[in-house]
Amino acid sequence: MGAEPLVWRARGVEWEVRRTLVMGVLNVTPDSFSDGGRFHDEREAVGRGLQIAEEGADLLDVGGESTRPGSQSVPAEEEWRRIGGVIEAVHRHSAIPISVDTRKPEVARRAIASGAAIVNDVTGLRDPAMAKLVAESGAGAVIMHMRGEPATMQADPRYADVVAEVTAFLAQQLESAVAAGVPREAIVLDPGIGFGKTPAHNEDLLRGLPGIRGLGRPVLVGVSRKSFLATVHPKGDTRRLEASLAAAGFAILQGADIVRVHDVVETVRYVRMLDGLLGRG
Secondary structure, X not given: OOOOOOXXXXXXXXXXXXXXXXXXXXXXXXXXXXXXXXXOOHHHHHHHHHHHHHOOOOEEEEEOOOOOOOOOOOOHHHHHHHHHHHHHHXXXXXXXXXXXXXXXXXXXXXXXXXXXXXXXXXXXXXXXXXXXXXXXXXOEEEEEOOOOOXXXXXXXXXXXXXXXXXXXXXXXXXXXXXXXXOOHHHEEEEOOOOOOOOHHHHHHHHHOHHHHHOOOOOEEEOOOOOHHHHHHOOOOOOOOHHHHHHHHHHHHHOOOOEEEEOOHXXXXXXXXXXXXXXXXX
């Protein structure tokens, strides 16, 4: 993984990625795959955001549009209505860096103005307007790979070589973003586990993380509660905690620097122990 830690910069925040960073998930939606509707009320969402900070997360990822398989896009105004007050309130009451999970430049712009430091874009900054916004605002960016759109991405996804194709996409989008003015140090890469991939593709990507890490930027992995983990859990157990922790641990061993999770307390304890055993800290 190299002697010198990678640096990630986002609007005045800087991490030397020596240990695993934990990104806590806050879905302010009625239809997310795992916790849709649970924090749809603004007051409850703000409370959960502040709780995630208290539980030890390094970052808070706030989203107002579900990108689960089969989901439909919502208008920008509705997406902002869901998350705007939450971002403003959490930013006002906590120092935790906030990431906005959106593919719409207009939503990202308003989120940054309200205190968000990072744009987590499931479309990988393919929209030039999003890359321009990130470059001009000084925000950090997560470039993720997704095959197709959420509504159709799980309709028979096929790859000749999933690791090679996802790595090539991330390399291309990384260089495209840099060419658009986004500092290289602002960018994190995400292979997009579960976004247009079969369970076998997801497993191949986890094993192939060293190649993605070889692109020279920190790698974020989101395996928490994903459906490909369901085979080792009883039917109806949507939390899938043990499998989520095992998959996150394997991802870290393969080179992941950041894990995006729903179960913050358990994951923070797990990764701190793992980091200690690995001599990371």
